[in-house]
Amino acid sequence: MAGIIKFGAYIPKYRLGPETLGWNSRSERAVANFDEDSLTMAVAAGLDCIDDIDRGKIDGLIFASTTPPYAEKQSASIIAEALDLRQDLFTSDITGVLKCGTSALRSALDSVIAGSCQLILVLVSDSRQAPPRSDVERNSGDGAVAFLIGTQNVIAEFDGFYAVSQNILDNWRSSNDPFVRTWEDRFSTEEGLYRVLQAAIDGYLDKHGLKPSDIDKLALYAPDYRRHSSLAKTLGFDTSQIEDPMFDSLGNTGAAFALMMLAKTLETCSEGQRVLVAAYGDGSDVLGFKVTNQPLHNENSLLVSGYLCSKHVLENYETYAKWRDVWEMDDGSRRPTANSPSATAIWRENEKNIRLYGSKCAACNYIQYPAQKVCVNCQAIEGGSNIRLSDQPGYVFTYSMDYIAGTVDVPLVITVVNFDCGGRLLCMMTDREVENISIDMPIDMSFRKLRVVNGIHNYYWKSIPKRGLRDERD
Amino acid sequence: MRGIKDRVAIVGMGCSNFGERWDSSASDLIVEAAYEAYEDAGLGGEDIQAAWLGTVSSFRTGQPLAEALKLDYIPITRVENACATATDAFRNACYAVAAGIYDIVLAVGVEKLKDSGFSGLAIPEAPGSDVTPPTPPPSQFAMAATRYFHQYGIPYDQGKLTLAEIATKNHHNGTLNPKAHFQREITTDQVINAPMIAWPLGLFDCCGVSDGAAAAIITTPEIARSLRKDYVLVKGLGLSVGAFGILRDDWDFTHFPETVRASQSAYEEAGVINPRQDIDMAMVHDCFTITELIIYEDLGFSGRGRGSEDVHNGSFTLEGDLPVNTDGGLKCFGHPVGASGIRMIYEVYKQLQGKAEGRQLKKADLGLTHNLGGRPGSFTCSVAIFGTAG
Numbered sequence: 001m002a003g004i005i006k007f008g009a010y011i012p013k014y015r016l017g018p019e020t021l022g023w024n025s026r027s028e029r030a031v032a033n034f035d036e037d038s039l040t041m042a043v044a045a046g047l048d049c050i051d052d053i054d055r056g057k058i059d060g061l062i063f064a065s066t067t068p069p070y071a072e073k074q075s076a077s078i079i080a081e082a083l084d085l086r087q088d089l090f091t092s093d094i095t096g097v098l099k100c101g102t103s104a105l106r107s108a109l110d111s112v113i114a115g116s117c118q119l120i121l122v123l124v125s126d127s128r129q130a131p132p133r134s135d136v137e138r139n140s141g142d143g144a145v146a147f148l149i150g151t152q153n154v155i156a157e158f159d160g161f162y163a164v165s166q167n168i169l170d171n172w173r174s175s176n177d178p179f180v181r182t183w184e185d186r187f188s189t190e191e192g193l194y195r196v197l198q199a200a201i202d203g204y205l206d207k208h209g210l211k212p213s214d215i216d217k218l219a220l221y222a223p224d225y226r227r228h229s230s231l232a233k234t235l236g237f238d239t240s241q242i243e244d245p246m247f248d249s250l251g252n253t254g255a256a257f258a259l260m261m262l263a264k265t266l267e268t269c270s271e272g273q274r275v276l277v278a279a280y281g282d283g284s285d286v287l288g289f290k291v292t293n294q295p296l297h298n299e300n301s302l303l304v305s306g307y308l309c310s311k312h313v314l315e316n317y318e319t320y321a322k323w324r325d326v327w328e329m330d331d332g333s334r335r336p337t338a339n340s341p342s343a344t345a346i347w348r349e350n351e352k353n354i355r356l357y358g359s360k361c362a363a364c365n366y367i368q369y370p371a372q373k374v375c376v377n378c379q380a381i382e383g384g385s386n387i388r389l390s391d392q393p394g395y396v397f398t399y400s401m402d403y404i405a406g407t408v409d410v411p412l413v414i415t416v417v418n419f420d421c422g423g424r425l426l427c428m429m430t431d432r433e434v435e436n437i438s439i440d441m442p443i444d445m446s447f448r449k450l451r452v453v454n455g456i457h458n459y460y461w462k463s464i465p466k467r468g469l470r471d472e473r474d
Numbered sequence: 475m476r477g478i479k480d481r482v483a484i485v486g487m488g489c490s491n492f493g494e495r496w497d498s499s500a501s502d503l504i505v506e507a508a509y510e511a512y513e514d515a516g517l518g519g520e521d522i523q524a525a526w527l528g529t530v531s532s533f534r535t536g537q538p539l540a541e542a543l544k545l546d547y548i549p550i551t552r553v554e555n556a557c558a559t560a561t562d563a564f565r566n567a568c569y570a571v572a573a574g575i576y577d578i579v580l581a582v583g584v585e586k587l588k589d590s591g592f593s594g595l596a597i598p599e600a601p602g603s604d605v606t607p608p609t610p611p612p613s614q615f616a617m618a619a620t621r622y623f624h625q626y627g628i629p630y631d632q633g634k635l636t637l638a639e640i641a642t643k644n645h646h647n648g649t650l651n652p653k654a655h656f657q658r659e660i661t662t663d664q665v666i667n668a669p670m671i672a673w674p675l676g677l678f679d680c681c682g683v684s685d686g687a688a689a690a691i692i693t694t695p696e697i698a699r700s701l702r703k704d705y706v707l708v709k710g711l712g713l714s715v716g717a718f719g720i721l722r723d724d725w726d727f728t729h730f731p732e733t734v735r736a737s738q739s740a741y742e743e744a745g746v747i748n749p750r751q752d753i754d755m756a757m758v759h760d761c762f763t764i765t766e767l768i769i770y771e772d773l774g775f776s777g778r779g780r781g782s783e784d785v786h787n788g789s790f791t792l793e794g795d796l797p798v799n800t801d802g803g804l805k806c807f808g809h810p811v812g813a814s815g816i817r818m819i820y821e822v823y824k825q826l827q828g829k830a831e832g833r834q835l836k837k838a839d840l841g842l843t844h845n846l847g848g849r850p851g852s853f854t855c856s857v858a859i860f861g862t863a864g
């Protein structure tokens with residue numbers, strides 16, 4: 001029986017909301033911090049999903065996004081290192097269209113059914129950039145969702161599939177375009193969205209001999225609230241059957257949008273319920289699932305609802321605009337331009353930088369980061385084992401706040417993190433409110449984009465204040 | 475081990491004006507410092523048998539020293555050892571004389587920092603994966619300050635005041651020094667309310683960035699005696715390199731073992747038993763006010779966590795029992811990295827000779843210099859001790 005074994009989500013901490021100066025909208029949307037992108041959010045969603053899973057059993061990873069960091073170079077291979085997955089791993093990126101997330105899910109299901117993989121992690125993530133102050137910007141949101149696909153102990157059984165392909169220019173972006181482009185709204189809605197989704201969902205129901213009333217929940221893509229509700233009505237679904245599209249709390253997360261609704265539905269659905277997810281983009285994918293009696297084992301995961309509560313609303317639009325680089329800045333420092341990172345050094349240091357391995361001395365058990373050939377404690381040589389620090393609990397030993405370091409996020413907070421298991425790491429802190437930082441505060445490690453130089457997206461880990469189920473605006 | 479005590483002497487020193495020397499090249503600064511040293515010693519370039527040039531980023535080899543001074547095909551070695559660069563050039567020169575290889579040698583430190591267009595310290599790094607967080611020096615030492623306040627339960631305002639008293643002390647001393655970059659009094663209020671650079675360190679907690687050069691002529695005590703009465707003897711030279719602090723999760727960030735170890739070896743060579751009593755003056759690496767506070771404790775001038783008390787009591791002022799940074803320190807001279815160590819030795823040399831003008835201390839028979847290069851957890855530290863010939 002193929003299906004979803006576990007799921008997880010990630011929604012960035014920050015929001016544009018009614019109280020944000022210059023935002024001019026009554027609804028709230030999630031925005032990625034300046035050091036986040038679709039790849040780092042996918043890592044975070046993956047961690048939320050596989051928290052208690054034996055990572056060595058995962059033999060496939062598919063990353064889906066319309067906003068991968070590279071035009072050429074796989075993202076899944078970077079994510080696999082950050083999640084510390086095994087080396088004999090099937091990896092794939094599926095990109096270029098809004099429905100790539102459901103395509104990834106379908107591919108994963110097909111693979112486990114065919115037996116070519118046993119356990120595949122599907123990560124769908126998007127951080128889509130629209131022109132400043134456009135409707136698309138207002139309705140978009142950033143986030144990622146994760147599904148672990150296999151055949152054992154599934155919580156939602158794969159129940160059916162129907163696809164429609166449609167060549168249409170309603171949303172598009174060429175390599176050099178900074179923003180998503182759209183054609184006239186009425187054309188896109190009538191000939192694209194409404195017609196295609198109607199065909200896809202009708203097709204699914206016909207194919208499987210079902211009526212709308214047989215479906216308990218529908219996770220339905222639409223670009224904004226108005227179109228979402230009118231589409232649901234046209235399709236013949238009741239409000240109670242429609243999963244909340246979260247336009248007032250999250251926004252349209254692109255490739256991850258319909259699947260984010262699916263994840264939210266799975267948090268609360270009960271045995272025997274039939275759930276549909278309908279994604280849109282150059283056609284539509286509709287996937288059906290039937291909820292099993294397997295319990296949700298996600299005590300440590302925040303999931304969609306947890307991440308929706310853990311938030312901080314930005315004071316002004318300018319902050320967000322600087323993060324997205326749509327606000328011209330000149331700090332006047334004439335700081336020397338950064339040199340390209342060395343590709344050989346990046347490759348050599350995969351375990352140190354991306355898997356975040358420290359070493360534990362075989363002779364004296366002292367944990368040190370980065371891994372040392374000669375132990376700092378007992379000077380024994382080459383006798384250490386790797387220890388992954390990315391998911392170890394830790395706290396701030398000391399910190400500084402640099403107001404002139406030339407960062408988007410002033411001040412640049414530098415932390416010395418001590419891990420409870422032993423080991424110390426010097427790293428930046430992100431997603432932080434300056435007034436809440438203190439020595440001894442508990443932290444998590446979060447995979448982030450440091451900078452892009454020479455076209456190289458350089459990723460590493462930062463500390464973040466532990467995120468919980470608490471609204472952090474207090 | 476015989477150690478260096480009384481085996482070499484300084485017979486001449488020079489120090490350029492420090493500051494934004496827009497009109498001077500690094501070579502011009504070398505000439506300014508070296509010719510003052512020649513004149514002071516009554517010697518010329520033709521007397522120099524070997525030379526050491528300390529510089530971190532201005533030159534790569536010893537050749538620019540030969541070119542600037544037209545030295546006569548003598549051996550020259552360029553030395554680079556972080557903020558201890560100048561002192562290490564001096565140290566190597568001392569050892570060559572002590573070994574009996576040469577009779578008269580020259581050590582020069584120079585740095586030209588103000589041509590980069592960047593107001594901070596711009597030091598190029600080797601290619602790497604570049605994931606190490608950007609932690610310029612203010613940020614690094616700010617982490618020491620944060621932890622120091624925490625460890626000793628010092629409230630922020632009180633900690634800032636202690637640091638401000640260190641800054642105002644050094645600025646006061648700088649007003650008495652025509653060679654200093656900054657020669658202006660500042661108040662503790664100014665220091666405390668200055669723009670934040672790396673919290674909790676503000677603008678006046680940081681030393682400046684300057685151009686400058688300093689030079690020393692080193693010889694045997696016998697030759698020194700033939701040249702002048704008030705030559706100065708080298709009593710101890712300690713150097714300690716550590717790189718382990720940040721790898722250890724039990725290192726406290728509030729003491730720097732490199733300073734402790736370098737001073738221990740220098741004290742041993744010089745026969746210093748009780749540094750607070752034995753040493754008359756010290757020139758220490760006040761790159762940041764917090765650094766000077768921690769150095770007091772690492773050098774054994776103050777007990778652990780007790781530095782603030784000594785600061786409030788004025789112990790380290792010109793009138794105190796152990797004046798520190800009598801020439802204004804890095805706070806007033808800035809930190810042309812390759813020059814600072816010999817600039818500090820220059821002040822000790824002048825004080826020991828009784829030629830420090832308005833800054834002259836009543837008693838100055840044994841003086842110390844201290845440089846700290848690198849970052850908390852990974853320092854190169856030099857400590858040198860000098861005594862009068864009498």
